[in-house]
Amino acid sequence: xxxxxxxxxxxxxxxxxxxxxxxxxxxxxxxxxxxxxxxxxxxxxxxxxxxxxxxxxxxxxxxxxxxxxxxxxxxxxxxxxxxxxxxxxxxxxxxxxxxxxxxxxxxxxxxxxxxxxxxxxxxxxxxxxxxxxxxxxxxxxxxxxxxxxxxxxxxxxxxxxxxxxxxxxxxxxxxxxxxxxxxxxxxxxxxxxxxxxxxxxxxxxxxxxxxxxxxxxxxxxxxxxxxxxxxxxxxxxxxxxxxxxxxxxxxxxxxxxxxxxxxxxxxxxxxxxxxxxxxxxxxxxxxxxxxxxxxxxxxxxxxxxxxxxxxxxxxxxxxxxxxxxxxxxxxxxxxxxxxxxxxxxxxxxxxxxxxxxxxxxxxxxxxxxxxxxxxxxxxxxxxxxxxxxxxxxxxxxxxxxxxxxxxxxx
Numbered sequence: 001x002x003x004x005x006x007x008x009x010x011x012x013x014x015x016x017x018x019x020x021x022x023x024x025x026x027x028x029x030x031x032x033x034x035x036x037x038x039x040x041x042x043x044x045x046x047x048x049x050x051x052x053x054x055x056x057x058x059x060x061x062x063x064x065x066x067x068x069x070x071x072x073x074x075x076x077x078x079x080x081x082x083x084x085x086x087x088x089x090x091x092x093x094x095x096x097x098x099x100x101x102x103x104x105x106x107x108x109x110x111x112x113x114x115x116x117x118x119x120x121x122x123x124x125x126x127x128x129x130x131x132x133x134x135x136x137x138x139x140x141x142x143x144x145x146x147x148x149x150x151x152x153x154x155x156x157x158x159x160x161x162x163x164x165x166x167x168x169x170x171x172x173x174x175x176x177x178x179x180x181x182x183x184x185x186x187x188x189x190x191x192x193x194x195x196x197x198x199x200x201x202x203x204x205x206x207x208x209x210x211x212x213x214x215x216x217x218x219x220x221x222x223x224x225x226x227x228x229x230x231x232x233x234x235x236x237x238x239x240x241x242x243x244x245x246x247x248x249x250x251x252x253x254x255x256x257x258x259x260x261x262x263x264x265x266x267x268x269x270x271x272x273x274x275x276x277x278x279x280x281x282x283x284x285x286x287x288x289x290x291x292x293x294x295x296x297x298x299x300x301x302x303x304x305x306x307x308x309x310x311x312x313x314x315x316x317x318x319x320x321x322x323x324x325x326x327x328x329x330x331x332x333x334x335x336x337x338x339x340x341x342x343x344x345x346x347x348x349x350x351x352x353x354x355x356x357x358x359x360x361x362x363x364x365x366x367x368x369x370x371x372x373x374x375x376x377x378x379x380x381x382x383x384x385x386x387x388x389x390x391x392x393x394x395x396x397x398x399x400x401x402x403x404x405x406x407x408x409x410x
Contacts, residue, residue, distance in 0.1 A: 022180065032045065033209075056269070058273070058274050061227050064196075069084055070173050071166075072124045079112060087231070095198075107150075109150070132168055173201050176237060177237075207277050224264060228281065253345060254343070259339050263330065274358055274359050322357055350375070359410055360409050365404065373385065
């Protein structure tokens with residue numbers, strides 16, 4: 001396997017705490033926008049981004065919705081146990097799990113787990129909580145440990161779907177580097193305007209800048225605005241702890257696309273640009289190529305969708321085109337009479353990666369020594385990421401989830 005030899009300490013920069021945006025701006029589209037095109041860097045306001053979108057292009061958004069996934073339970077001793085829901089286990093389908101009206105099991109991360117030796121815990125009802133919360137009688141049971149996570153069964157009364165239970169009892173899991181508790185502003189602003197399908201524990205933050213006005217102006221240019229859905233997991237916040245990136249284990253995440261989306265992607269004329277809003281959309285779009293490659297090799301009748309592996313793109317240099325790959329996925333969906341294709345990806349995009357789908361990337365500014373910064377480096381090539389981040393630092397840009405934005409042309 002031809003894994004890139006990359007030392008993570010080579011992808012760092014000084015990020016003072018005061019440059020991390022702790023709160024969103026009053027208006028989404030008033031953030032700064034850095035434009036990087038052919039080595040030239042300029043500064044605009046995000047509201048002006050429609051004028052930089054090429055006509056006839058396709059812009060792809062991740063329509064996942066952040067769920068209030070942090071739940072606090074209380075032991076008889078008074079100790080609080082935090083349970084952070086990651087993804088459903090029984091039933092494993094997100095929509096089915098959210099529709100459960102009495103019990104379901106989730107893969108979770110548990111804070112203070114050493115104090116939970118087993119048995120049931122009752123939900124900690126905070127003072128002043130809605131009366132409906134106490135009426136749920138929500139409880140949690142620790143089922144088993146799996147690597148660094150735990151399977152927990154939740155059960156409750158009242159006949160409410162689990163989605164409602166989370167709305168009543170849960171807190172929005174804002175990024176740990178904000179160093180503050182969730183506040184009322186986060187309920188609205190840590191969510192994109194086009195969020196539709198519940199499942200993420202972190203927002204696809206590149207989309208937080210878009211307003212209805214900006215989206216309307218983009219569509220008015222004849223740009224095809226399309227959506228896919230990747231549910232962002234807690235692994236997006238995991239730091240790279242290994243010296244070399246080849247020793248880092250990337251998290252996997254589920255994503256889905258519709259047949260109509262794939263048809264439009266396949267039918268894009270030569271030269272039309274694909275604009276990805278966010279790194280999650282980018283990982284999904286690029287993973288489509290490798291899923292299609294798997295399908296192409298196995299044959300439509302034999303292929304069983306499987307996770308796109310972390311290092312799959314670096315094992316070989318396949319000679320099938322992006323169109324051939326997408327066509328394989330469409331043929332598979334036709335053969336199996338599917339309207340939605342559910343996939344999973346563990347792909348890591350680092351320098352030496354060959355982009356197959358994405359031409360332009362809209363994204364925020366990412367943490368030092370992170371897999372997301374490696375993705376940016378791979379996208380712009382060479383040491384260009386340093387010029388971009390130096391410009392942002394010297395011109396007062398705000399960093400990370402609630403920070404400013406950039407539009408990078410490959």
